[in-house]
Amino acid sequence: MLQAIGLTSTPRRDRPPAVDDLTFEARPGGVTALLGAAGSGKTTALRMMLELEPGRGVTYFRGRPLHRIAHPAREVGVLLGDVPGHPARTCRGQLRMLCAAAGVPASRADAMLDIVGLTGLRDERLGTLSLGMERRLGLAAALLGDPHTLLLDAPATGLSPRENSWLFGLLRAHADHGGTVLYTTDDPKEAARTADHVVTISGGRLVADQEAAVFARTRLRPRVAVRTPHAARLAALVSREARAAQRSVEVVAEGGNRLCVYGSDCAEIGETAFRHGVLLHRLADEIGDAAPEAAPAPGTAPAPGTVPASADGTAPVPAPGTAPAPGTAPAPADGTAPGTVPAPADGTAPAPAPVPPPAPRPTATVPRPDPQRSPQQPHPQGFPLPRPGPQTQAHQPPHPLPPPLAVRTVRSPLRPIRYELCRLLGVPTARAIAAAALVTSAVLTAFLARSGSTPPPALLAAWPALLPLPPAVLAAGLLGALSFGDEYRYPVLATGGAGTVPRRLGLLLAKLAVTAVTAVLLALLVPLADLAVLRLLYGGEAIPVPGNWPGLCAGWAGLSVGCAWAGLLAAGVFRATLAGVAAVLAVPVVVAPLVRKALEGPSARSLTGLPARLRELSWTQWPFEADGWLLAVARVVAQPVGTALVLSVTALTCAYLFTGLRRRARW
Known part of the structure; x- marks a missing residue:
């Protein structure tokens, strides 16, 4: 219920x-x-x-x-x-x-x-x-x-x-x-x-x-719809004949040349019009709607000359002493509806209007x-349902509903991930963005390698000095912004209206995971494609592999994932894809220069020995090869762009948690 x-x-x-x-x-x-x-x-x-x-x-x-x-x-x-x-x-x-x-x-x-x-x-x-x-x-x-x-x-x-x-x-x-x-x-x-x-x-x-039967009896009334160029004359004739025959007939003029007659039928109206030579353009049986007026707001008085609508759904009756609406018959003094024939003087009651039975169901x-x-x-199983097709409904074949689902009380953590993968791969937008990033990177790499002045890391990333970010990182940020931007533009998780996307922690973690994997794959594919293009155009020895390639790979992947997360979180906070793209561009254009200015000057401390100190604090021992990776990650974070990304992602995460997860929303 x-x-x-x-x-x-x-x-x-x-x-x-x-x-x-x-x-x-x-x-x-x-x-x-x-x-x-x-x-x-x-x-x-x-x-x-x-x-x-x-x-x-x-x-x-x-x-x-x-x-x-x-x-x-x-x-x-x-x-x-x-x-x-x-x-x-x-x-x-x-x-x-x-x-x-x-x-x-x-x-x-x-x-x-x-x-x-x-x-x-x-x-x-x-x-x-x-x-x-x-x-x-x-x-x-x-x-x-x-x-x-x-x-x-x-x-x-x-x-x-x-x-x-x-x-x-x-x-x-x-x-x-x-x-x-x-x-x-x-x-x-x-x-x-x-x-x-x-x-x-x-x-x-x-x-x-x-109930439907009571509603049909009190709200809907059978009537005859008449359209004639002599509406006033026909209304007077029908009312006069009904009064002479002592029948309860109500004639309502609905503007122009249209009349609605209650308590009569098409045959009687047609005979009256034929006897008096009245031209008819339309004569049909209808079900009229006696719609109630809006109930007055608390503390307000009803409109002058009216009484409030009754609770049973019947139409209100004008108050005594008020003028009727234009084109309608005046209300009798006994309080009957306008246009009805009053009771005869001998005390007999007028014939009631016929009550329509409830309309049949499908x-x-x-x-x-x-x-x-x-x-x-x-x-x-097997109950009949109407199905679309050229045949009529009476001959449509039965078709069963699918069996009901068993209720599961345990939520799987893979459910939001499965949803996010379906959302990402269900439209060609993600594939088109990735293909555009690969093609743009290959073209930029070919032109940068021709001059010979670009260092190998920037050459493989297709990152000219004029651009704030390379094409692959911009594509990762755009995919992250679309992750929440499409949710608010096409809110499929909630029912209608922009800004109603459920934002539970499971959905956020799923989007972060899928976006990070997508950004890492894009960051790996772009250098490989650029290297293949350079070796095809300029030979196998054109681009030597740098000796510190692990640290470069870590920095490149971290830059892609950080920008993707910045776009995702900004779009989730501000509920727009453009906000996510603006947050991605703001990292190198606005935040990084501020961090660089704050870090200017000689440093009195160094990160040397950080892996050994971390090993002493931990309960487990990790391989010594991991020390190099830790130092590489520390150097990446210590860079102005890395610090700007960390600050931006942290601030956006806090804003998202504050504005989204405190609401009563469900995943």
Whole structure:
């Protein structure tokens, strides 16, 4: 069961809160519709339930708030707006990356693609999907962890009737197997047709909380929609004939040449128009929406001449003594609705308007579950689900849902690493950056070697004096900045909105590890490729191997990893890729000159004997060959650029831990 208690959003400036003291329930085994007009606070309410918006109140998912659930993806499936994914990523790659984030097997991605009918589009890029296909992919992502609760924000907006029927058929199947479904909509007829329970909000406040049958009876009314160039004349004729026949008929002018007639039917309206020679452009049966007005804010008086909306969802009645709206009949003195025929003088009651029965549900239904069966038990196999295709729904083949996942209580440290590898290798950006760095380094090396004045270390690194950093290091920094920059640009780990990426320590360590390995591989490939190009162009003896190559390799790898980490942490702190790139360039341009100026002057102390002193302090003995590596690392750190990198990475790490990990976010 989903319980939202006292949800109140944080108001902005002098505006009222978008959600004000909202309390309702969504029961398991049923579909609940959160109904409201645009701007009524539906999306804000969902985001507050998911702890993505600041405010007061609490939401319990089967008795626990979201931040106390060990595996959120296995408890709540979410679809808010468009699918947040890189446009160059494939459908299968997107789901496999989310499988790694949720800790479920990668095979689950193929199973969900089959369920939502996207098996043939598994290799399509996200940027090429239509709205219907993208909504299917979003629903597949929401169902990856076999969640008990589904939260969907306007899932049927813009879909065709066939896609609509498929979507609500799948939601009905999930509810019939013990799950909880809550979706938002602004269409009352859709809510009455597809939901078991309707929660109506207006202005962020609760207006009505009703079963679907009660909602259809009190909110929706059958009517006849008429369009004629003689609207006023036809309205007078229909009202006069209804009064003469002592029938309760309400005629409402809706502006221009449109009339809505309640308590009558198309045959009677058509006969009246024919007898009096009134031209009709349209005559059709409809279900009218008697929408309630927004409830007044606390401490404010209602508008002059009106009374507050009733709690059962019926429309408010104008107060006595007020003028009716233009084009409508005046309200009788007995308080009946405007345009209705008053009761006859003999005391007989007027005939009530017919009550519409609840609209039928989609044809894709499944048997109700046994009340004794727990929602955690496996789904029965073989129940029918509507599938896309040229055939009609009545002849669509059945297809089973995948079996539920076994709940695991132990978190694997490889789960965030698997996610980060899927994120890095799922788009061609990383490969394109690495290839560009290799090609640029080879071209620069060839031109630098022609002059013969560049020292061998700078020649192999393709580092001319005009550039603050060599191409390989810049590429490593850019890959690090994209590691968090793409998360905030396409927030797949959280549900909607920029700046909602979960930043637990496991995710940070995974990104640091994968980025460091990528930077080291790039730092190794570039000198090897440059050496091969030099020997091809100028012969085998053109570039001798330096005698202190271990220290040079350590410094080169440390420079690449340090810049990659600086870009990663800066992008994580400032939530932008450009901030990460700026932090990488600031190390040699801003920080290193300041460190160099601070270190100017003769040094009175030396690091000689540092390995021996470290060996005395340690409990274990390491080989004497490691002394040279320790001294090499110490010399690299003692350089101005090395010291600037250490200071920058340390400061950014502290800023990241302070701004990110103190929040209630989950990996």
